[in-house]
Amino acid sequence: MNLAGRRCVVIGGGPVAERKATMLAEAGAVTVVISPNVTEGLQRLHQEREQVVWIQREYQQGDLAGAFLAFAATDRPEVNAAVAAEAEAEGIPMNDAGEGTRGSMITPGVLRRGGLVVAVSTSGAGPTAARELIREIDEHFGEDYERYIDFLSSARAFIKERIDDPGRRKRLFRRLAETDILTSIREGSFEPWSEAAMIAWIEEQTEE
C-alpha cells in the first residue's frame, strides 16, 4: 500500500499507538495522533517529523474526516468501538488494536530487506507467534537476499526500458527469475551486471 502523503489517523498515544504511528510515518503518511497524552517516543516523532501531527485531546466524533486509514489504540474499549463505528459509517479501513476482529484490517508482523517485504499474520490468533515467526524468517533471509532483490529490481527496470514487445518482455522476466543469481551472491562470486553484460544477456536469451 502506498501511504505517501495520505492522511492516517491514530487514536490513542500509548506504546501500541506509537508502533502504528512509527510504521505510518516511515511509510510517508501524514500521521495524525489524537490523544490527551503520548509516549516519549511519539513526542519525539512529532517534533522530528513535520508530517506527524499530535492533537492533544480525546477522540471526538468526526476526527476521521478525510482519513485514508484509521487506527484505534486507546485502552478504553468503548472509545475504540466509537472509532470503529465512525470508520464503518464513513467507509474508512480501520484497525482496532484492542479487539482485532472488530476492525476491517489487522497489522501483520513485518520484515523488510530492502525491496523485500515479508508479512506474517496469524489472523489475530497469536500476535507474539507472528513476531516469533518473523524472527525465524529473518535468520533465513540475510543481506544476500537484499542484494538479490536489488539486482532483480535494476535488471527488471532495464528490460522494461529497452524491450517494448510484451511477449518478449514476459519471456525475459521469466528467464530472469530462473537465473540462479542468489547462489553466486551467497558464494561471494557475484559481480553486478554492467549495461553491456545486461545487453549481452538479453541477446543470449533471444537467440535460444
Ligand SMILES: C[C@@]1(CC(=O)O)C2=NC(=C\c3[nH]c(c(CCC(=O)O)c3CC(=O)O)Cc3[nH]c(c(CC(=O)O)c3CCC(=O)O)/C=C3\N/C(=C\2)[C@@H](CCC(=O)O)[C@]3(C)CC(=O)O)/[C@H]1CCC(=O)O
Ligand atoms: C504483529 C504485531 C504488529 C503490530 O502491532 O504492528 C501485532 N501485535 C504485536 C505485538 C503484541 N500484541 C500484543 C502484545 C502483548 C503480549 C501478548 O499478549 O501476546 C504484543 C507484544 C508487544 O506489544 O510488544 C497483544 C495483543 N495484540 C492484539 C490484542 C487484542 C486482540 O487479541 O484482539 C492483544 C491483547 C491485548 C490485551 O489483551 O491487553 C491484537 C493484534 N495484534 C496484532 C499485531 C494484530 C494481529 C496480528 C496477527 O497475529 O495476525 C491484532 C489483531 C490487531 C492489530 O493490532 O493489528 C505486533 C508485533 C510487532 C513486533 O514487535 O514485531
Ligand SMILES: NC(=O)c1ccc[n+]([C@@H]2O[C@H](COP(=O)([O-])OP(=O)(O)OC[C@H]3O[C@@H](n4cnc5c(N)ncnc54)[C@H](O)[C@@H]3O)[C@@H](O)[C@H]2O)c1
Ligand atoms: N494490537 C497490539 O499489538 C496490542 C498490543 C498490546 C496491547 N494492545 C491493546 O491496545 C491497547 C492500548 O495499548 P497501550 O499499551 O498503547 O495502552 P496505554 O494504556 O499505554 O495507552 C492508551 C492511550 O490511549 C489514550 N486514550 C485514552 N482515552 C482516549 C480517548 N478517549 N481519546 C484518545 N486517546 C485516548 C491514553 O491517553 C493513552 O495514550 C491496550 O489496552 C490493549 O488492549 C494491543
